[in-house]
Amino acid sequence: MKTFYKKFSEKFIEGLLLLSSTITTLTVLLIVVFLFKEGLGVFNQKPVEEGFVIALNKQNPVNKLSSAQLKNIFDQNITNWIEVGGKKDSIILFRMEDITNYYSEEQIGEQYENLPQCISKVVDSLPNIIAFFSTKYLDKNFQGKQLDIDKISFKEFFSGKEWFPTAQPSAQLGVLPLILGTLWVSLGAILLALPLGLAAAIYMSEIANENVRKIMKPLIELLAGIPSVVYGFFGLVIIVPLIQKTFDLPVGETGLAGSIVLGIMALPTIITISEDAMRNTPRAMKEASLALGASKWQTIYKVVVPYSISGITAGAILGIGRAIGETMAVLMVTGNAAVIPHTILEPVRTIPATIAAELGEASNGGLHYKALFALGCILFIITLIINLTVEYISNRKKYNNR
């Protein structure tokens, strides 16, 4: 009876463990599926907001305009039809509120009941007009030509250089500056943090005496407990003006500021994990090396570091992971201008900062919302690639050592 009971309880605990790991896996899968489902939805959408039409006069030979052309037309950077393949004639812009320039309020009607006919007449009477208005005011026998707009394409999305998700009439969703910004800042952060972190870890595990270590380790771990907003504010108030003065820049909010703040944030992870790994080097191995006449430094880089390389890479991955996904601190110090950075001393905009700053105000399920989820997918893939690469490298290293 007793053994049965014991067996039963063992089985029960086993079941519980299985259940919790299944739930965790399912949750992760569910989140990934949700992310990709929402994110890929962006390619089913047109850049023009739902419920709006863009119309031309029916005599206009132009049949198609790209999203970028639309933006430039409505920003008055393109002012002649010849630039987009039409006749040589200046472009007249028309938005709904401009109707009062053409018709009096009585003609439009108190409840805007005549607005559809008025818009139709305006578009019909001006051969070089481009009109942007709500489908609600689209007349049944509309005299103009409704412009056909392509859905957002993969190519446009990944190679576009402009990020104006809320631009009207046509949203600009080019994620290239955001991807480059993210990689730029993370690369800078890891270049700063990795040597510094490794040096500190080696010092603490191999060189420092016990008393120094006892003070330093908790202090470094304390760094990990500081909320990222605090880092961000510290960066904005201290690091940003410092960079501005040092490099004599017009503006201090740059990729470098982000890299420094992220580097500091990644330090505790890198130091603690690689230090733990190094301390796990068997005493016998170290003593054998010293007994063979190797100096302390030779022992460190010939024995300790190679032995603990998997731990060090793990620390580095987690450090990079934190750098790439970090939101709040970067949001505050990098300036968030969506331009392709040429040096690290320019403002950049990262993917996590974009998602954090914009998701709250994007209308649920709309184009902007889906574009932000697509950004989340890109971030997910970047992190996945990094993890897989590092895993591959560290596995190969182990194999070589055997």
Next chain:
Amino acid sequence: MKSKVLIIALSLYTGVSIAQKLKGSDTVLPLAQKEAESYLKVNKANKVTVTGGGSGVGLAALVDGTTDIAMSSRKIKMSEKIKLQDAGKASKEIIVAYDALAVIVNPSNKVAQLTREQLEGIFTGKIKNWKEVGGDDLQIVVYSRESSSGTYEFFKEHVLKNKNYASSVLSMPATGAIVQSISQTKGAIGYVGLAYVEKEIKTVKVSYDKGKTYVAPSMASAKDKSYPVVRPLYYYYLTTMEKSVKPFVDFCLSPEGQKIVEQVGYVPLTK
């Protein structure tokens, strides 16, 4: 700052009580909180919960029916209106207060006034140096709010006449960060709500009539409507819910409620 759930008041009174949820714009949030606090002092039997998250979040919640009043710092978008219509609902729009936007620069900048056309040039990237508008030979660094913020939309619509900002514009997550950055960057320019104007930054007089008259932003000039860059702040609620939200909305529009508007730093409605 966002998505922080702030339950300000949960009255413990039992019996007949009307519960109300407000959700949305972080700009309207401090005002709605203060209004709710004072309202609950008088109407102890009611419950009012105010949460932030952004105008878009509030209006989406209105469609889903998870909030009674959506707070918004921008007008409802066509797509959101269509969604309400699809769900068979209609919303009512109430303006609860106005917010004046001040154009601010670093105190060391000697430019004291700008026309709307100059502002448009600066924010769309056509004017790049302060000497083009009568200042020192210094590159202009433009700060703006995030593209999702209602402030960004309003400024784009009214000052830039619907043109897009330049790509090189730096966008900051919060108004406080704009003030901080402008106070430490010499060539900086940006815009903030009147309530955020501090002595570390300098406000610029603005002209909407091509330079004939320049008006400095202040509570007085916003009240008498001589200052042009003023935007409304909205409540949206479903017409079917009118009965239950009316007492609170009426309180916000009452003289007592409008006094709170001024305390929070916004501009009260004028009759």
